[in-house]
Amino acid sequence: MVHALKKLLFAVFFSFLTVTAAAQQPDYQLWYTKPAVKWTDALPIGNGRIGAMVFGGIAKDRIQFNEETLWTGGPRDYNHKGAAAYLPQIRKLLFEGKQQEAEQLAAEKFMGSMSGAGDRDKWVAEMKAGKGLQGNPAQEHYDDQLWKSIKVPSYEGWESVGLSGLDGAVWFRTTFDAPDDWQVKDLVLDLNRIRDQDLTYVNGSLIGNTDGTAPRKYTIPASLIKKGKNTIAIQVLNYFDKGGLAGYKDTSKAIGVYAKDKPENMISLVKEWKYKVQNDEAPVVPQFQASYQPFGDLYLDFKTDEMAASGYKRKLDLNTATAATAYKLNGTSYLREYFVSQPDQALVIRLTADKKSAISLDALLSSPHKYHVLKKISANTVALSLRVKGGVLKGEAQLRAVITGGKLLAGQDKISITAADAVTLYLTAGTNFVNDKDVTGIPATACVKALSGLSGKSYAQVKTAHIKEYQKYYHTFSVSFGNDAHADMPTDERIEKFAGSDDAAFAALYMQYGRYLLISSSRPGTQPANLQGIWNDLLTPPWGSKYTTNINLEMNYWPTGVLNLGAMNQPLFKKINALAKNGAQTAKIHYNANGWVLHHNTDLWNGTAPINASNHGIWVTGGGWLCQHLWEHYLFTQDFNFLKNEAYPIMKQAAVFFNDFLVKDPKTGWLISTPSNSPENGGLVAGPTMDHQIIRTLFKNCIAATELLGTDTVFRKTLQQKITLIAPNQIGKYNQLQEWLEDKDDTTNKHRHVSHLWGVHPGNDITWDTPDLMRAARQSLIYRGDEGTGWSLAWKINFWSRFKDGDHAMKMVKMLISPAAQGGGAYVNLLDAHPPFQIDGNFGGAAGIAEMLLQSHTQFVELLPALPAGLPDGEVKGIGARGGFLLNIKWSKGALTAFEVYSKGDGVCLLRYGNKITSIATQKGMTYKFNGDLEKL
Numbered sequence: 001m002v003h004a005l006k007k008l009l010f011a012v013f014f015s016f017l018t019v020t021a022a023a024q025q026p027d028y029q030l031w032y033t034k035p036a037v038k039w040t041d042a043l044p045i046g047n048g049r050i051g052a053m054v055f056g057g058i059a060k061d062r063i064q065f066n067e068e069t070l071w072t073g074g075p076r077d078y079n080h081k082g083a084a085a086y087l088p089q090i091r092k093l094l095f096e097g098k099q100q101e102a103e104q105l106a107a108e109k110f111m112g113s114m115s116g117a118g119d120r121d122k123w124v125a126e127m128k129a130g131k132g133l134q135g136n137p138a139q140e141h142y143d144d145q146l147w148k149s150i151k152v153p154s155y156e157g158w159e160s161v162g163l164s165g166l167d168g169a170v171w172f173r174t175t176f177d178a179p180d181d182w183q184v185k186d187l188v189l190d191l192n193r194i195r196d197q198d199l200t201y202v203n204g205s206l207i208g209n210t211d212g213t214a215p216r217k218y219t220i221p222a223s224l225i226k227k228g229k230n231t232i233a234i235q236v237l238n239y240f241d242k243g244g245l246a247g248y249k250d251t252s253k254a255i256g257v258y259a260k261d262k263p264e265n266m267i268s269l270v271k272e273w274k275y276k277v278q279n280d281e282a283p284v285v286p287q288f289q290a291s292y293q294p295f296g297d298l299y300l301d302f303k304t305d306e307m308a309a310s311g312y313k314r315k316l317d318l319n320t321a322t323a324a325t326a327y328k329l330n331g332t333s334y335l336r337e338y339f340v341s342q343p344d345q346a347l348v349i350r351l352t353a354d355k356k357s358a359i360s361l362d363a364l365l366s367s368p369h370k371y372h373v374l375k376k377i378s379a380n381t382v383a384l385s386l387r388v389k390g391g392v393l394k395g396e397a398q399l400r401a402v403i404t405g406g407k408l409l410a411g412q413d414k415i416s417i418t419a420a421d422a423v424t425l426y427l428t429a430g431t432n433f434v435n436d437k438d439v440t441g442i443p444a445t446a447c448v449k450a451l452s453g454l455s456g457k458s459y460a461q462v463k464t465a466h467i468k469e470y471q472k473y474y475h476t477f478s479v480s481f482g483n484d485a486h487a488d489m490p491t492d493e494r495i496e497k498f499a500g501s502d503d504a505a506f507a508a509l510y511m512q513y514g515r516y517l518l519i520s521s522s523r524p525g526t527q528p529a530n531l532q533g534i535w536n537d538l539l540t541p542p543w544g545s546k547y548t549t550n551i552n553l554e555m556n557y558w559p560t561g562v563l564n565l566g567a568m569n570q571p572l573f574k575k576i577n578a579l580a581k582n583g584a585q586t587a588k589i590h591y592n593a594n595g596w597v598l599h600h601n602t603d604l605w606n607g608t609a610p611i612n613a614s615n616h617g618i619w620v621t622g623g624g625w626l627c628q629h630l631w632e633h634y635l636f637t638q639d640f641n642f643l644k645n646e647a648y649p650i651m652k653q654a655a656v657f658f659n660d661f662l663v664k665d666p667k668t669g670w671l672i673s674t675p676s677n678s679p680e681n682g683g684l685v686a687g688p689t690m691d692h693q694i695i696r697t698l699f700k701n702c703i704a705a706t707e708l709l710g711t712d713t714v715f716r717k718t719l720q721q722k723i724t725l726i727a728p729n730q731i732g733k734y735n736q737l738q739e740w741l742e743d744k745d746d747t748t749n750k751h752r753h754v755s756h757l758w759g760v761h762p763g764n765d766i767t768w769d770t771p772d773l774m775r776a777a778r779q780s781l782i783y784r785g786d787e788g789t790g791w792s793l794a795w796k797i798n799f800w801s802r803f804k805d806g807d808h809a810m811k812m813v814k815m816l817i818s819p820a821a822q823g824g825g826a827y828v829n830l831l832d833a834h835p836p837f838q839i840d841g842n843f844g845g846a847a848g849i850a851e852m853l854l855q856s857h858t859q860f861v862e863l864l865p866a867l868p869a870g871l872p873d874g875e876v877k878g879i880g881a882r883g884g885f886l887l888n889i890k891w892s893k894g895a896l897t898a899f900e901v902y903s904k905g906d907g908v909c910l911l912r913y914g915n916k917i918t919s920i921a922t923q924k925g926m927t928y929k930f931n932g933d934l935e936k937l
Contacts (some may be wrong), residue, residue: 118283157242
């Protein structure tokens with residue numbers, strides 16, 4: 001009987017979601033009339049484990065792909081043995097106002113350990129001595145005719161202009177013609193930035209040697225200058241990350257040569273230079289944490305004349321998680337479809353045409369990793385095997401082709417297909433990663449399993465299974481902001497016009513795109529979405545494409561509750577569990593405390609120790625913030641077993657740490673967090689406001705959990721007592737919410753982090769129930785300004801929504817969805833621009849728009865609390881509220897017209913719309929209907 005009742009409730013629940021969300025699901029698409037040129041033009045697809053970026057080229061298509069567990073590094077101890085012995089001294093220095101001394105001591109004695117380093121001194125000496133070279137390229141008459149050419153400067157590193165993945169020694173050579181009167185003048189060679197060390201020669205003589213980031217402006221003595229042609233030779237030694245002659249960040253400024261007395265008469269050196277790689281084995285650079293890695297590229301070479309193509313269109317269909325490229329060439333219509341299947345664990349590409357025998361191509365695999373090989377597996381399968389430089393991980397990708405008609409030939413490095421009617425390509429990938437302590441897996445296992453499972457299946461079966469699995473998540477929610485009058489406009493043009501146009505539907509598309517990206521990068525059973533989700537093309541990606549836990553990882557998961565994607569939390573919760581285990585060791589070693597702690601970054605190997613620099617790396621509340629996600633998941637789902645068995649045990653141990661960690665401030669007597677910081681702003685301090693908000697909220701959540709579970713009475717009383725002693729939120733002399741314990745805020749500071757407003761969002765430590773604090777927080781945000789990086793703009797959407805200023809929130813939405821620039825915006829493919837690319841802005845922006853429509857962080861479920869004038873009409877279905885409620889909401893001309901509430905549990909739903917309030921006692925599995933006046937129908 002119980003089992004039958006559960007089945008009935010599930011059927012009712014699923015029916016509610018299907019009818020309310022899937023029905024009339026708008027056909028949201030991103031689409032373009034030209035192929036991608038840059039990586040940030042390409043379209044992202046993924047199944048949580050395998051991700052790909054689709055370029056859609058006509059003659060040559062590139063599909064850059066990733067596998068979520070390919071990272072640098074390996075299992076090791078990240079902690080700094082003996083660190084806790086220095087904790088009292090660091091605290092004492094901070095209490096005495098000696099911040100610089102505290103940071104210096106912490107940098108030496110308290111930061112986490114780094115990975116092993118190679119012998120740089122030996123390598124540099126060998127490179128300078130010419131190891132690996134014949135002759136001396138510094139000499140004026142050295143023969144460089146057989147050298148290749150490269151663009152100089154390479155503003156984003158030589159990796160961006162052809163030397164992908166290279167760390168090492170490279171020689172550059174060029175010439176300039178000196179005017180007749182330059183033979184009697186000292187000249188200036190202005191090269192600005194070079195990464196990392198250079199030895200610069202003119203006509204065979206060394207004129208400069210710099211190691212570091214200092215600008216290069218070298219004097220060329222008049223005695224070296226010759227009439228006519230003069231030779232410049234530069235040996236560049238790059239240790240890690242971007243390499244080469246980087247020039248000026250402001251690309252309008254040229255590098256070049258000029259006479260000291262006439263800088264305006266510069267001879268530009270912005271041109272093609274000759275180059276030769278001397279050595280590509282730079283010694284390993286020690287790292288605090290590992291970096292997410294690209295896996296490889298699949299190139300489809302059609303050997304066609306793309307200039308003759310017409311009717312080109314590429315698109316990404318959010319409803320089916322399928323990308324497509326279509327065009328017409330020589331009277332034949334071609335279609336390519338791309339998706340990454342979760343059921344079949346493969347990237348799938350289908351090539352068709354409306355005429356027989358029309359498809360011919362070479363399919364080639366490649367990788368930016370130096371250590372990679374290609375091999376033939378079978379008559380229709382080739383493989384790419386690789387290993388990560390300086391790490392323990394290996395990977396294998398396998399590509400299989402299935403054709404209808406035509407001929408297929410698999411070689412060592414490619415699959416050649418001639419005159420086929422249709423082609424289906426299956427790409428799989430795997431690594432030897434098992435978990436953060438075990439790398440004994442076999443990379444090919446995942447490939448063999450996937451391809452074996454695909455054997456005998458038709459393309460139609462594979463696609464149908466993919467769409468069905470994806471839509472069980474995607475169809476739990478729908479949104480419409482009225483007629484999509486701009487649907488016939490390409491997405492790149494739409495982005496350009498959005499800020500100045502009436503295009504409400506684009507904001508709805510952006511919400512669903514955020515949901516699409518989260519489903520595609522964080523399926524149950526995978527790793528959580530990192531800084532770039534699951535998409536990355538660089539061996540040294542920005543910020544390592546890690547998991548930054550002082551906002552970015554958390555922001556990735558803001559949509560899960562409100563946008564009805566609770567299942568996507570599973571990878572995050574699995575990671576939190578692993579972090580809690582490693583964090584318990586860090587708590588003991590660094591703080592001599594019980595419980596567990598996490599600082600501001602982590603990686604595949606679940607490092608929890610402080611990293612980078614002491615002025616921002618010793619931030620102790622990463623674990624506390626992640627625990628908020630555990631509690632919120634319970635609030636949205638009312639899953640008692642989850643709370644009991646998964647959430648509360650981890651929450652409790654985080655609270656145990658802070659119970660041990662908090663110390664009394666000698667000036668105020670309050671319990672404070674120290675050493676710590678207000679993320680990435682203001683250095684190492686005692687008592688940052690954000691920490692206290694997070695800790696206070698964690699304690700409150702643990703107290704509530706113990707009451708629900710009927711457990712830990714003594715611990716509950718301890719937390720209840722401690723809460724009253726923690727430093728409170730304070731209003732400063734500028735009517736601002738203080739960021740620090742002292743009233744020292746700078747009202748001109750426009751820092752991208754607005755950490756002290758955590759209590760407004762995503763927390764609820766400050767609400768309109770405390771109006772003075774809420775107004776002070778609002779004033780702080782006004783001082784901080786509207787400008788910001790992509791994720792910062794997204795956070796501000798949520799802040800302004802919580803302040804119930806929908807028009808200001810909508811202003812921030814328009815800034816977020818604007819052409820990528822120095823401060824935020826969106827790339828052509830709508831991915832968030834920090835810049836560079838970070839995916840958190842997509843997730844935070846999607847959640848922020850939802851925050852305009854529904855809020856439930858107080859006792860109320862509040863309808864349309866911050867509806868902007870720019871969204872006068874709309875309908876949202878399947879939107880989530882704390883308390884275990886799902887709502888369908890409809891409004892017209894800015895006013896609520898009708899709504900429905902579905903309850904996941906037995907509980908009271910206190911509804912609010914404007915000044916109207918009503919309360920209903922709900923039963924699990926029941927739906928309740930209301931009109932715009934909150935009257936039950």
